[in-house]
Amino acid sequence: MQDDHYRLLVKRYLEKKSGADELEVFAHLLNEGKLDKYLQEAMDADISAITNGETDVVKTLGSKKNNWLPWLKIVSAASVLLILSAGLYIYLKPAKHLSVAKQLVKKDFTPGSNKAILTLANGSQINLSDVKNGVLAQQGAAYINKSARGNITYQAANTPSTVTTPAAALLNTISTPKGGQYQVTLPDGTHAWLNAASSIRFPAVFSGTERKVAITGEVYFEVTKNKHKPFIVTCANQQLTVLGTHFNVNAYADEKAIKTTLLEGSVNVTNGTRAVILKPGQQSKLSADDNSLLVTDNADTEEATAWKNGMFLFNQADIKTVMSQISRWYDVDVKFEGPLPADHYRGKISRNVNASKVLSILELSGIKFKIEGKTIIVK
Template sequence: MDKNKHAKQLLDRYLKDQCTPEEKALVEEVYAVQLESTEDEFQYDLDYTAKEMEIWDAVHLNRKTKVVRLWPRLTAAAAILIFAVLAFLWAVNPAEPDLRIAGVNPGINKATLTLSNGRRIDLVAANNGALAEEGSASIRKNHKGLISYAADKSGTRPEAPVYNTLTTPNGGYYTLTLADGTNVWLNATSSIKYPTVFSGGSRQVEITGEAYFEVAHDAARPFTVIAGDQKVEVLGTHFNINSYASEPGIKTTLLQGSVRVTYQGREQMLKPGQQSAIKNNNISVYDVETDDVIAWKNGYFEFSNTDIQSAMRQISRWYNVEVQYEGPVTTETLTGRISRLRDISEVLKMIQQTKIVNLKVEGRRIMVKE
């Protein structure tokens, strides 16, 4: 049997009675073992989310194949069966090249806060509690390592806008709550500039890199995000902006509510499930899988017909490593999902096993060859 066959295909063939005798025997053998050892668990306490995470962490990335999420349509027994088959296929794969990189770890919760006077605060090293007084706001760091802003309501402090900037490095991410209650998730190598207190009739911030917003509703004060030459205006909604300079254009994806995207005098209104892309001085709108777009926020690399260069840029930012190409770059694409908490060697191994490219490690550099 082809060791690299996707488990869903094998399960579908088994349920349709289309397996060869050898395949059928294998499925029934591994299922019987799982059933005997986990009968009570799968009948009464099957965690579908956990099983999905385990499956996609284990399965090979497919070439030019759309990922199909299995769990909403499968029984508990079928879910256990798929996991068992995948575990077997993974175990019998031949050894792969050593792709370990010493001293390289997944990204962690870290950022630098730059105050209005230029003072920089390392938010990992800073103690919990009060950090600074900025304008009419107090900045505090909580026990989870996150900061928040509390406006002074006494009216004794100045109301002139005071701006802070939060920056994440390669290998870092951060979650921030703004003074109005808006929550912001920053991906690696990103930044957000914002007032410590929103005053007047509007709320405006500026970002670089990638950020996901859950905007606090305030009909009297629209919320605006500036990303390069793009402006996104909302009242209260959930959306993602990818504006990395290294990526081809700026992408804004709407999950809830509505937003207006403006670029060089042109406007587009987005509906939930839509993404705008600014490229070659034009705004295009597409329907997208929003779960794929915000997978980074939920702790995953999600590759959906993703070209190898885009995938490697994500890996480079997250693990803070260098990527170098040898010779022509393949146009084949990757599809699959893996946790961003995995060791980099596991991520590289899954890409290597697609046979799309060959990978080699030299220090903190990943060499990519077709």
């Protein structure tokens, strides 16, 4: 009977069906080493159920082998339970695997949060983290509001404006720092999510025959449909034209290419000399080196938009890509000692955890880190 009970606990945990009480019992029995036998049975019976890309249990690609490092292989009677986020757990051996966590025990790097600066047409700035909810300013015939959820919306004023400058000529900019993110509802109802170290520039009111914005960094759009007024996004040497769709643009200046990933509808992408039309599931890459424009089918849309959903998600990412995301989100500098590792990494973890949790997991693949002030040194 006890065997059946333990097997059921393991089965429900792996299927992510455990309740709070079951998780507490599971953790207690695991730390006592009483579940090792049943976890091994489950791993032997169907290792793919443990290591598939959809599970919320964090996985790391080993630096010596081109396959997943099954998390169960590092379970032991002396395991330490690290609560990464609600419903998300990983069990790690203590001691040598957690060297970076020991370095950060006194001052860890906390995750980013909702913070941004709004720059009005006259150059004045509003710190969106500090101001109270409600009307923040009026730009021509548009009111700027901060909602109870902390988002910014642009709405048409009910009373005539005393400002003589047309709202369409009043350009506003919302910018996030490293360690920040923000959401804005543009004057036409389009929703835009800004990742860390990003910006979007737009008029207080869209008039004329087009809706045009300019971005830096990374922005996810859900564009309000209007077949008579195309929505245009410019960034560096690229211009996107849509009528109404969902897509993500990664245009950080320190990346090798501008990546546009389409989730819904269609997008016309041009680099000035060539134009392509993306279909859902496709991704365009505009090279920073030679301005070439390529299209990839069956793009990993979940990876491209994971940041918006509060996750780090890596699918065959190199170490520079991984550390760039960590640098922006935790507002830290990153330096490399020696040549960059040639390995690629796969994994998924909440962005709501401290940096020590993420770095500790990466250490399992053989990477070593050294912390000096606000700089992470990759050895």
